[in-house]
Amino acid sequence: EADIYQTPRYLVIGTGKKITLECSQTMGHDKMYWYQQDPGMELHLIHYSYGVNSTEKGDLSSESTVSRIRTEHFPLTLESARPSHTSQYLCASSGVRGNTIYFGEGSWLTVV
Protein backbone atom coordinates (compact mmCIF):
# COMPACT_ATOMS: atom_id res chain seq x y z
CA GLU A 1 0.00 0.00 0.00
CA ALA A 2 1.41 3.36 -1.06
CA ASP A 3 1.85 6.13 1.48
CA ILE A 4 0.55 9.18 -0.29
CA TYR A 5 -2.15 11.28 1.27
CA GLN A 6 -4.39 14.06 0.09
CA THR A 7 -6.56 16.43 2.07
CA PRO A 8 -9.30 17.43 1.92
CA ARG A 9 -11.00 14.52 0.18
CA TYR A 10 -14.13 16.54 -0.53
CA LEU A 11 -14.58 20.30 -0.47
CA VAL A 12 -17.33 22.71 -1.48
CA ILE A 13 -16.34 26.38 -1.51
CA GLY A 14 -17.67 29.66 -2.82
CA THR A 15 -16.43 31.55 -5.86
CA GLY A 16 -13.47 33.81 -5.15
CA LYS A 17 -12.17 31.83 -2.18
CA LYS A 18 -8.57 30.75 -1.88
CA ILE A 19 -8.03 27.03 -1.51
CA THR A 20 -4.98 24.83 -0.96
CA LEU A 21 -5.09 21.12 -1.65
CA GLU A 22 -2.53 19.25 0.41
CA CYS A 23 -0.50 16.27 -0.75
CA SER A 24 2.08 14.42 1.30
CA GLN A 25 4.05 11.25 0.71
CA THR A 26 6.21 9.32 3.14
CA MET A 27 8.14 7.28 0.59
CA GLY A 28 10.93 9.79 0.04
CA HIS A 29 10.00 10.12 -3.62
CA ASP A 30 11.67 12.89 -5.59
CA LYS A 31 9.02 13.21 -8.28
CA MET A 32 5.52 14.43 -7.54
CA TYR A 33 2.62 15.25 -9.82
CA TRP A 34 -0.81 16.85 -9.84
CA TYR A 35 -3.44 15.59 -12.26
CA GLN A 36 -6.90 16.97 -12.95
CA GLN A 37 -9.76 14.71 -13.92
CA ASP A 38 -13.35 15.62 -14.65
CA PRO A 39 -15.89 12.82 -14.00
CA GLY A 40 -15.70 10.15 -16.67
CA MET A 41 -12.96 11.98 -18.50
CA GLU A 42 -9.27 11.42 -18.99
CA LEU A 43 -6.48 12.46 -16.68
CA HIS A 44 -4.55 15.61 -17.43
CA LEU A 45 -1.18 16.50 -15.94
CA ILE A 46 -1.30 20.07 -14.62
CA HIS A 47 1.89 20.32 -12.52
CA TYR A 48 4.94 18.24 -11.69
CA SER A 49 8.09 18.48 -9.65
CA TYR A 50 11.39 16.61 -9.87
CA GLY A 51 12.52 17.59 -6.40
CA VAL A 52 12.73 20.38 -3.86
CA ASN A 53 12.41 23.84 -5.42
CA SER A 54 11.52 22.30 -8.80
CA THR A 55 8.08 22.92 -10.28
CA GLU A 56 6.91 22.69 -13.88
CA LYS A 57 3.62 23.16 -15.66
CA GLY A 58 2.07 20.10 -17.23
CA ASP A 59 0.22 19.44 -20.43
CA LEU A 60 -3.02 21.12 -19.39
CA SER A 61 -2.96 24.81 -18.59
CA SER A 62 -4.16 25.49 -15.07
CA GLU A 63 -4.68 28.63 -13.01
CA SER A 64 -3.45 26.80 -9.96
CA THR A 65 0.07 27.08 -8.54
CA VAL A 66 2.24 24.60 -6.68
CA SER A 67 5.26 24.71 -4.42
CA ARG A 68 7.85 22.14 -3.34
CA ILE A 69 9.67 23.35 -0.28
CA ARG A 70 9.98 19.90 1.25
CA THR A 71 10.44 16.56 -0.46
CA GLU A 72 7.36 15.05 1.10
CA HIS A 73 4.97 17.91 0.51
CA PHE A 74 3.50 19.23 -2.76
CA PRO A 75 0.53 21.55 -2.15
CA LEU A 76 -1.64 22.98 -4.92
CA THR A 77 -3.23 26.41 -4.50
CA LEU A 78 -6.05 28.21 -6.25
CA GLU A 79 -5.92 31.92 -5.34
CA SER A 80 -9.47 32.65 -6.46
CA ALA A 81 -11.66 29.64 -7.11
CA ARG A 82 -14.21 29.64 -9.92
CA PRO A 83 -16.92 27.13 -10.89
CA SER A 84 -14.75 26.08 -13.84
CA HIS A 85 -12.25 24.72 -11.28
CA THR A 86 -14.76 22.12 -10.14
CA SER A 87 -13.01 18.80 -10.70
CA GLN A 88 -11.10 15.98 -9.09
CA TYR A 89 -7.45 16.63 -8.36
CA LEU A 90 -5.13 13.64 -8.04
CA CYS A 91 -1.67 13.84 -6.53
CA ALA A 92 0.98 11.23 -7.38
CA SER A 93 4.62 10.47 -6.71
CA SER A 94 7.41 8.25 -8.01
CA GLY A 95 10.96 7.47 -6.88
CA VAL A 96 14.34 8.20 -8.46
CA ARG A 97 14.36 4.95 -10.37
CA GLY A 98 10.65 4.65 -9.96
CA ASN A 99 8.77 3.81 -13.04
CA THR A 100 5.86 3.05 -10.78
CA ILE A 101 3.67 5.99 -9.96
CA TYR A 102 1.58 5.95 -6.83
CA PHE A 103 -1.58 7.99 -6.54
CA GLY A 104 -3.39 9.56 -3.65
CA GLU A 105 -7.12 9.03 -3.29
CA GLY A 106 -7.93 12.38 -4.86
CA SER A 107 -9.52 15.64 -3.77
CA TRP A 108 -12.98 16.41 -5.11
CA LEU A 109 -13.40 20.16 -5.38
CA THR A 110 -16.75 21.83 -6.05
CA VAL A 111 -16.87 25.61 -6.50
CA VAL A 112 -20.30 27.16 -6.24
Place this chain on the structure above:
Amino acid sequence: GEDVEQSLFLSVREGDSSVINCTYTDSSSTYLYWYKQEPGAGLQLLTYIFSNMDMKQDQRLTVLLNKKDKHLSLRIADTQTGDSAIYFCAETISSGGYQKVTFGTGTKLQVIP
Protein backbone atom coordinates in the same frame (compact mmCIF):
# COMPACT_ATOMS: atom_id res chain seq x y z
CA GLY B 1 4.01 13.30 -29.51
CA GLU B 2 2.85 10.55 -27.25
CA ASP B 3 -0.67 9.28 -27.60
CA VAL B 4 -2.45 6.50 -25.76
CA GLU B 5 -5.85 5.32 -26.96
CA GLN B 6 -8.49 3.11 -25.41
CA SER B 7 -12.06 2.25 -26.20
CA LEU B 8 -14.41 4.06 -23.84
CA PHE B 9 -16.77 1.33 -22.75
CA LEU B 10 -16.92 -2.45 -22.28
CA SER B 11 -19.77 -4.54 -20.93
CA VAL B 12 -19.39 -8.20 -19.91
CA ARG B 13 -21.38 -10.77 -17.97
CA GLU B 14 -20.22 -11.90 -14.57
CA GLY B 15 -17.98 -14.94 -14.89
CA ASP B 16 -16.87 -14.13 -18.43
CA SER B 17 -13.43 -12.85 -19.34
CA SER B 18 -12.89 -9.15 -20.02
CA VAL B 19 -10.30 -7.86 -22.43
CA ILE B 20 -9.43 -4.18 -22.35
CA ASN B 21 -7.26 -2.91 -25.16
CA CYS B 22 -4.87 -0.01 -25.46
CA THR B 23 -2.68 1.33 -28.25
CA TYR B 24 0.21 3.73 -27.88
CA THR B 25 2.37 5.57 -30.34
CA ASP B 26 5.80 6.02 -28.77
CA SER B 27 8.01 3.00 -29.32
CA SER B 28 10.49 4.21 -26.69
CA SER B 29 8.10 3.40 -23.84
CA THR B 30 9.88 1.74 -20.94
CA TYR B 31 6.99 0.62 -18.76
CA LEU B 32 3.31 0.23 -19.45
CA TYR B 33 0.72 0.20 -16.72
CA TRP B 34 -2.85 -0.64 -15.95
CA TYR B 35 -4.64 1.38 -13.30
CA LYS B 36 -8.12 0.84 -11.87
CA GLN B 37 -10.35 3.64 -10.70
CA GLU B 38 -13.52 2.86 -8.77
CA PRO B 39 -16.25 5.51 -8.49
CA GLY B 40 -15.26 8.36 -6.20
CA ALA B 41 -11.79 6.93 -5.60
CA GLY B 42 -8.27 7.59 -6.78
CA LEU B 43 -6.19 5.44 -9.08
CA GLN B 44 -5.02 2.04 -7.98
CA LEU B 45 -2.05 0.44 -9.71
CA LEU B 46 -3.16 -2.99 -10.92
CA THR B 47 -0.14 -4.23 -12.77
CA TYR B 48 2.66 -3.13 -15.06
CA ILE B 49 4.86 -4.65 -17.70
CA PHE B 50 8.35 -3.79 -18.80
CA SER B 51 8.64 -3.06 -22.49
CA ASN B 52 10.89 -6.05 -23.20
CA MET B 53 8.28 -8.50 -21.93
CA ASP B 54 5.47 -10.06 -23.94
CA MET B 55 3.25 -11.24 -21.16
CA LYS B 56 2.74 -10.95 -17.45
CA GLN B 57 0.25 -12.88 -15.37
CA ASP B 58 -0.90 -12.02 -11.89
CA GLN B 59 -3.76 -14.13 -10.54
CA ARG B 60 -6.84 -13.23 -12.62
CA LEU B 61 -4.99 -10.57 -14.58
CA THR B 62 -3.02 -11.21 -17.77
CA VAL B 63 -1.19 -8.41 -19.57
CA LEU B 64 -0.16 -8.92 -23.18
CA LEU B 65 2.22 -6.58 -24.96
CA ASN B 66 2.70 -6.53 -28.71
CA LYS B 67 5.53 -4.09 -29.12
CA LYS B 68 5.55 -4.33 -32.90
CA ASP B 69 1.93 -3.18 -33.10
CA LYS B 70 2.23 -0.97 -29.98
CA HIS B 71 -0.73 -2.76 -28.49
CA LEU B 72 -1.32 -3.55 -24.83
CA SER B 73 -4.19 -5.55 -23.42
CA LEU B 74 -5.50 -6.45 -19.99
CA ARG B 75 -7.45 -9.68 -19.61
CA ILE B 76 -9.49 -10.22 -16.46
CA ALA B 77 -10.52 -13.83 -16.02
CA ASP B 78 -13.79 -14.75 -14.27
CA THR B 79 -14.90 -11.11 -14.14
CA GLN B 80 -16.77 -10.14 -10.97
CA THR B 81 -19.13 -7.26 -10.21
CA GLY B 82 -16.37 -5.80 -8.04
CA ASP B 83 -14.29 -5.41 -11.18
CA SER B 84 -16.67 -2.71 -12.44
CA ALA B 85 -14.52 0.40 -12.71
CA ILE B 86 -12.63 2.56 -15.15
CA TYR B 87 -9.34 1.06 -16.32
CA PHE B 88 -6.55 3.34 -17.45
CA CYS B 89 -3.63 2.34 -19.61
CA ALA B 90 -0.46 4.42 -19.22
CA GLU B 91 3.00 4.48 -20.70
CA THR B 92 6.19 5.98 -19.38
CA ILE B 93 9.00 7.29 -21.47
CA SER B 94 12.37 8.01 -19.93
CA SER B 95 14.25 10.92 -21.39
CA GLY B 96 17.29 12.70 -20.05
CA GLY B 97 17.00 11.00 -16.68
CA TYR B 98 13.39 12.04 -16.27
CA GLN B 99 10.23 10.22 -17.08
CA LYS B 100 6.98 11.28 -18.63
CA VAL B 101 3.73 9.43 -18.10
CA THR B 102 0.91 9.52 -20.59
CA PHE B 103 -2.52 8.13 -19.74
CA GLY B 104 -5.26 6.87 -21.99
CA THR B 105 -8.79 8.18 -21.61
CA GLY B 106 -9.87 5.12 -19.64
CA THR B 107 -12.22 2.22 -20.42
CA LYS B 108 -15.33 1.90 -18.30
CA LEU B 109 -15.96 -1.76 -17.55
CA GLN B 110 -19.53 -2.68 -16.65
CA VAL B 111 -20.06 -6.17 -15.24
CA ILE B 112 -23.59 -7.45 -15.56
CA PRO B 113 -24.67 -9.88 -12.82
